[in-house]
Amino acid sequence: MGKKYQEYKQLDLTTINKDIFKYWEENNIFENSLKLRKGSKEFIFYEGPPSANGQPGIHHVMARAIKDIFCRYKSMKGFYVARKAGWDTHGLPVELGVEKNLGITKEDIGKKISVDEYNAACRAEVMKYKDLWDKLTKEMGYWVDLENPYITFKNEYIETLWFLIGELYKKGLLYKGYTIQPFSPAAGTGLSSHELNMPGCYRDVKDTTMVAQFKIKTDEYTNAYFLAWTTTPWTLPSNTALAVGNNIDYLWVDTFNPYTAEKVIVVLAKPLMASFFNPETPELPMEYSHGDKVLPYRIIKECKGKDLVGIEYEQLLPWVKPQEKAFRVIAGDFVTTDDGTGIVHIAPTFGADDDRVAKQNGIPPLVLIDKEGKRQPMVDRTGKFYSIEDLDKDFIKESVNVDSYSAFAGKFVKNAYDKTLTEKDISLDVEIALYLKQEGKAFKIEKHTHSYPHCWRTDKPILYYPLDSWFIRTTAMQERMIELNKTINWKPESTGTGRFGNWLENLVDWNLSRSRYWGTPLPIWRTEDGSEEICISSVEMLKKEIDKSVEKGFMMENKYSSSDYNSFDLHRPYIDDVVLVSASGKKMFRETDLIDVWFDSGAMPFAQMHYPFSCNKEELMKNFPADFIAEGVDQTRGWFFTLHAIATLVFDSVSFKNVVSNGLVLDKNGNKMSKRLGNGVDPFEVIGKYGADATRWYMVSNSQPWENLKFDLDGVDEVRRKLFGTLYNTYSFFALYANIDSFVFKEDEVPYKERAEIDRWILSELNSLVKMVDESYNDYEPTKAARAIGNFVDEYLSNWYVRLCRRRFWKGEYTQDKISAYQTLYTCLEVLSQLMAPIAPFFAEKLFLDLNEVSKKYKDNNQNPIGSVHFTEFPTVKENLIDKTLEERMQLAQKICSMVLSLRKRNNLKVRQPLQKIMIPALNEEFISQIEKVKELILSEVNIKEIEFLSAQNNVLVKKAKADFKSLGPKYGQKMKAIANAINAFSQEDISEIEREGKIYIDINGEKVELLISDVEIVTQDIPGWVVMNEGAVTVALDTTITDSLRKEAIARELVNRIQNIRKEQDFEVTDFIIVEIEFNHLLDETIEQYSEYIKGETLTKELSLVRKNDIEVYLGQQITKPISTIDVIEGVELAINIRKV
């Protein structure tokens, strides 16, 4: 006696999850799955490193499920899929976490806490939740190598980054420049956009704003001005350009300066006229004196913005002379007519847009030269205009108008920065406004409330300020990046062409610098004057340079001399102690910046291998570029970009060939999950309750990965019931009978042609499914695969195949038909376990092992049953088993059954009541032959004796004609509606005519129109005298006559049913034989006589007898007070019955 299929009391996904997990661990299934494929073609996958200083959430299950699915799939397709885990360990959140834990600020480092301690704290902080992450990874069934992860803070990792920086440096793609960044003068530090997005940073403030007059250099008018609005008048002295919108209309207006009453011509955007001039008073006399309420005006000219571009104007506040080419009108795409004047004041040193547009148009920024000879904006780092004494003497002589500037020099641009001032004191903005008012260059001054960012530390307003930064010249390779991007397969495509593509089109240079502490240090050392510099690209190089420095006496010792990477630390502040010696013998200090953490993760293809120090280019290329990566869509401009940029710049290659960007996981109401709202879902709880398989399946099947998922626990439960519950039931059914019949798949496969129609059908559907699922996985469409599998299990396998085949399994001898049924069902289950293995790895494993342990169909090299479904080859479609006509006729059978059941229901005829026949109008010969092949299935399913086909010529049928719009539309266009109405109104004679002749002529508004049979669709609507139903083109009529014989048969079936119920109630085994005694009743007489054998056969009854009630009450010779059971097979009559095992 061989092994039996395992049978279960009920489905318990959590236990399966745990058992299989244990089985995988104990038998090293993951490692072995890798070993098995070692040497095969590689499928390269990159793991995007998460940061372990936060707890994992349910959305991580989503992202990791996607990754796991395709890695498992490719592994089953025969690829070797290495999966190295990784940890992102640098960055601001880590620093903030440490500071919060230790209750310190950056200033305390080296004072309250030693540098070593701080450094150690960062290392600990960043791995705070590593255990939790590992736990989730394992419990959710994500197969990834957690033993040898790459970790971005390791010296080896940093060394590769230095190498890459070195490569960029050599290619001239690295430079130092400045950008306009948020800067807090009060805190003396730049702020990241992350810090600016902290809650409460943007606050409404009331500032003095003004519209200034910029005098136009033109021979045409002597007193014409551009009007430009600013909310920060302190930036006006730094103005070097004005921006207009190319397609905006501008007006030249003759009017007066409201403060000086001087006659002027002003230029402003047409749509904004009404904010300055009353449109109802265009004809006021041109007279004005200061204080008059209404400003008279005359429009003298109109032009487009592009006509203004290039016009020069005089410097508004000629305190400092800029370089050439300043003070021109330029075009700016950001100019609107929402507010202001439609002409934008440009101060390139204090606005990001300003800086960008100025650079594009060759407009110089307004800069000062300080005492140290450095170029500076007009405002210093404490937030005040440079004092005269802080400036370079030569520069003052050449470029500064000391007389007019000195009244303002040294003043703070915001009162908040000046300890001696309060908000009530006059601000610099007001002073400048008043000054310009006197000069006749202010057109309008008013208070204005707007939202302005504040520093989260000091609560004081920030400035946009030019700060030194190191940049990667990504714009130099922009074209190449765009070109390479077009070769990447994005899922969804729109993310690649849209979000990512646009990002590349509008690429700016990558600002690498971060003024932080915990991160990869920028490996560039410079002399103080910046004239000499060196870029260190390896630890080896660092060592050598330090040796030189020690020799020179700049450093005492070389702490980086050992070859043991654990003996030193490339992080700050240790690395800052390194002073190098320049070619000319000067001291060089490290540029204090750190590298953007995104560079860390974008460099992982190389750094995870410690390229080129621990592997050569050939080895690298075996793992580059990736075939597949997946991450949240929020990484488009994060990881996806940095991977792409570094690969393009350094290796002129894509970094990944296929990328799936998944959407967000929201709560069930569509809100973003957040700690604040407390609507987060704990992944451990979900997996604990429903198991990883249901969770994963739900996530993948519910919506496409790239759409946002509204996570609803009820949905997970539905998946458990509907998919896993149904599949479990199907397996249980199989196991129950296969064990009884000892089916272990030892027989040869029953030849396809000898199998029952329904077996061939389910095999056809199964192979169609294999094809579909394989294509979907291959196309990175897991949702399509999951839905197709779910549909197959529920609709085809469980609710049709098994339902219709039940008796083949429990009835009769172990014949070829029975074996065929077992083999067919077994194959379906086995293939399903393989198809679903990527998505539901635990359940699939369980199902597969339960089957294979018994049948041993899959064996390893030692002839033992193979250890895992994940070791098997993904099923390949057997095209020759796919029979589309068969699939179609089975669909037809299902449709007809459904219609008959509906008719029965409507006429209150139970299925147990056999009926004589159904009639179906035949559409054509093929229709008949299709139904003939599935006739038996239909008849037994709906308990009918025969099918009669009615010929189309049968004139009993009432028919209905409908227009075929698709065929008529293109032919008749506008006449469509009239024709459709005419066809609807066809009489039975009209329909006969077109059926007979193949065409008919109709009259539409006096015009003769020829209709072909192919232009109309004819269906049977009714068959008078019968109960009829039609759906689409199929019509079914039911004969509802119940003859005496049919009634008897019905009673027999009722009896069988009751006996079966009692068997079950009494917990008899399905194989037990019984003896049945039923109380005598003359209504049953004939039925029993006629159907005795049938009843006995169905219920495994040895003896069936009608006896007197008294006799029934004697059981095994003992008098009992009441019969074992009573039944009511005939309406209103209750009979005693006694059933006992033989």
Place this chain on the structure above:
RNA sequence: AGUCUCGUAGCUCAGUUGGUUAGAGCACUACACUGAUAAUGUAGGGGUCGGCGGUUCAAGUCCGCCCGAGACUACCA
């Protein structure tokens, strides 16, 4: 503010190159079925396909504008 995605039944989602009765599952109601039974079947209610306009004989589907949700980028005179 810009870019992208999404908006179809109470909920989650399908919906082919535009073709005329817009589908499925869940939930709800009623009735059946019962050797798979914590399953299943049948029937029923439930829709201005986010809104407005356009193209077309014909629009859930194509185009424009708007509204709403979300993400990213940026933060402006």
